[in-house]
Amino acid sequence: MPTECIPYKETNYFTGLILDYLEEKEELKTFYNRFPGLENFKEQIEEKSSFSKENRKILVKALKQQYAGLETSEATLQHIESLEEEKTFTVVTGHQLNLFTGPLYFLYKIVSTINLTRKLKEKYPENNFVPVYWMATEDHDFEEINFFNLNGKKFQWASAPKDAENDAVGNLSTDGLEEVFKLFSAEIGGGRDANYLKELFEKSYLQHDNLAEATLYLANQLFKEEGLVILDAQQKDLKKLFIPYAKNELLEQISHKTTSETAEKLNELGYNVQVNPREINLFYLNNGLRERIIERDDEYFVHETEIQFSKDEILEELKEFPERFSPNVMLRPLYQEVILPNLCYIGGGGELAYWLELKDYFKAENVVFPVLLLRNSALIQSEKLDEKRRKLNISNKELFLKQHELINRKVRQISNIDIDFSEQKEHLVEQFQQMYDLADKTDKSFLGAVKAQEVKQLKGLDNLEKRLLKAQKRKLEDEVSRIAELQNELFPNKSLQERQTNFSEIYAEYGPELISVLLKELDPLQAEFKILTFGKK
Template identity: 25%
Template sequence: MKLEPYERKAGQSLAEDYEHHFERVRDIYEYNVWDETSWERRAAWLDQPRLSANRTELVHNLIRYNDKLGNEPQSFESLELLRRPETLVIVGGQQAGLFTGPLLVIYKAATIIQAARHAAERLNRPVVPVFWIAGEDHDFDEVNHTYVLTQQMQVQKLKLDNPSGGRTSVSRLVIDNWEDALTQLDHSLIDTEFKAPLLEKLMELAGKSSTLSEFFGRIMAWLFGKHGLVLLDSDDPGIRKLEGPMFARLLEKHAEVNKAALSGSEQVKNLGYIPQAEAHPDSAHLFVFEENGERVLLYRGGDGLTDRKQERRYDLAQLVELASQSPERFSNNVMTRPLMQDYLLPVLGAVLGPGEIAYWGMTRPIFDTMGMQMPILLPRREHTLLEGTIQKHMDKFGLTLDDVQHRFEEKKQEWLREKDELRLEERFAEVKEQFSKLYRPLLETVGSINPGMAKLGQANEQKILEQIEFLETRSTEASLAQHEAAIRQLERIRLTLFPLGRSQERVYNIFSYLNKYGTDWLDELVRQPLSLRPVHSIIYF
């Protein structure tokens, strides 16, 4: 495996400027990650008395949860370090996708581990990597699938059905049958020396899992626990109990929090960017779980709080009491999750993707309102996996990664034209032009007989041109058939690197690559030193 830095555009203007022109956005972020002194300054701030959860209880709950997942001994060594007051955390999170979801999830976990190692060496104090599983999210259709590229060059969707159709958090939705999803994965993978052990491991982990979040956590523990990664499910009951005081505080200050969120949105707009999260004038930025498990987003309404359609009413004092007595009835939205994360953990830095960096740009006023401070934001490492066969095909056609992303069709047609020794396009164009030159004087002559003959002549001309174009189409198809293998190779390049019009890391799942190359390359990737600029690199197999 070889890594090669690759400059690319983030596709998100705010994240792009965060990475390349931080001076343009410094007013909406607390720390400049490109300034190495940020590590010391953030650590010093965390060493001061601050609003935070009980660390002993936090570690106790994380030990219980990671033990449930069967995490590796190295993760428990990390948790023992976390007991110590000087230990800090690098955190990043994602929803619990099927078979870990897209590749970007894997890259985020790797970046978290690399960043924790880098910070520990720089600060000469323990820094623990933590992966935050967003189990509280209730959009099951967003996480119940993943994609693989089949041998038939088809982008195949692997899907897990919702057993109840209910709309509750992913960590509370019980899955009692994994067989269909595992069978889909089995059929999608080619036969290799790694396939049987991989499927056997997944079947073992699935058999121990009652929810998608738990299955996700078990896979992540298997892949990354050896590197000391600690897993945290945001909807775990023990974690929720710790969050009770923070939920109560967010409810009591919901009007001020929303005012700060609106202010953050305006600051982003004033800098010329589009806010990446909704700024509703009445949002309370918290969810409450109804007795039936439904997750309801809260808004200000009258003297208390309500749902979006104002069909349900909640007394504020009763909600504050409920947060103290039954904190598992609450969860955060995208604006308050960063604060809850900072309340629970001594967050030195948060690893974020481009979209997350953009919406975190709205949160600094909220942190200030709550007497907290935004942590260092570290861009998640991005990678493109480039297999040997694809490298050879790209060399054959003279294609770069940038060509495939931005000029693929143009380059494809250019190559085909170069291979067209018969010059069919040019010669047919000449024939049509010569025909028109010879035929139009005749049309003028017959048109002088009467108007009807003019129309007949024009129709006749059109039919002849259509026949010429028909022959051109069939001739072109016959010529292309001679290059059928090359066209398949070109299509394989496109589908491998930019499937569904998106980057590889946002579509494909890790198990296709683990099935071909084993897990050693992933461990080698995790052991790479932290490198934040450029964010993207190509991994050559």
């Protein structure tokens, strides 16, 4: 399998915060405990060894209930059983319940998680490591998850189920997905792998009542042989473990106090803050409703409803019905670490950005802060496309340029004339420097006139360069078209493939080899962007 690696900073798709984190910049070290090197997990394991035995039992019981009736692998069942043992730890990734997994990076997240557990087992064989996919069943952003892209077409869950705007997405009925299935079946075509995908969609969404059950089935089918454990944390016994922290949130608003200070520090360092905390970062979840909780003068209100509690009433509600209290993006990480013997969270750049706001909050709640690891990123191409790229004399690194930059660069290289006026501009600037010196010695009032003339002439050279380049593009129209076509195929909607394309588009062509290649090639500790070239089946 031909592969090439490109440093993340040379792709132009990652923020300064993430690039600085990967480079272990000194100013960021205060926002996390340990950088994700294999040797650093020794201390993380020791610190997390204090995880409660009782919490382990409750976790295993909840998982067994969740998996009841679901056919899974012996590897997954053994992993679930092993979570009761003191020497078993998890590595977690989380993701929304996107329709049919959504974009490709869903696979990359899970593969990164599985592969890290394998590396940890090699390094620390006396321990066990379980890969966990945390389903974001309590999310309520239906518009973000109700579609996927295949062959340049958008397949959307058009008829939104009841309560789609307010309820947790895991509760949403799968009614209405029959039409999506018909359209998907027609588009994906025939053949063994296409038929498998159609069967997978049908069994996931048309034979399960809600989105949580459908996603559990789907992810299990794709990764059960790798021992993946899938968790839906919207479960009463698990939420009971979070009661003390939810109580602190309601009464003390600890997350807001600690993360606000951290967000301000990140801002001062010039980083854009991913999430601004609310005063209370809990939602009230009940009967198709998920709305945030607001406190005013010791009274608690559920936003845009008539539901209201006194302090004593809301604490009683929390005690009796902990499952009705849903952590938002700021509290979900803490909930995760309270109920799992977890060492590491693997996520995308946006996720790691808000995790970096949370260290002081974890410290205030006396919960171990996990290692943070950026998930793998990759571009998948066929041998045919790779051959086109080489014929056009485009390097893999150049593919990541903005399209106009790529085309201009190639036109200049292909042209038999030099359409780069950099030398002329430098010469012009030198000439004008002499004129500045002359004006300064004679009459300084002429400095403005000299400057205006310099700007005018430089602009004239810019315009002439652009016109010549445009004329040469017309002359080389075929090459320009082929360059644009190649890049558009690899970067749909001028974005990373992994953020746009659904896995089914590639699976239909390469079948199970897709996942086996990802498991072989993606190294979660190799902080580089990978280009994977698939040959013909």
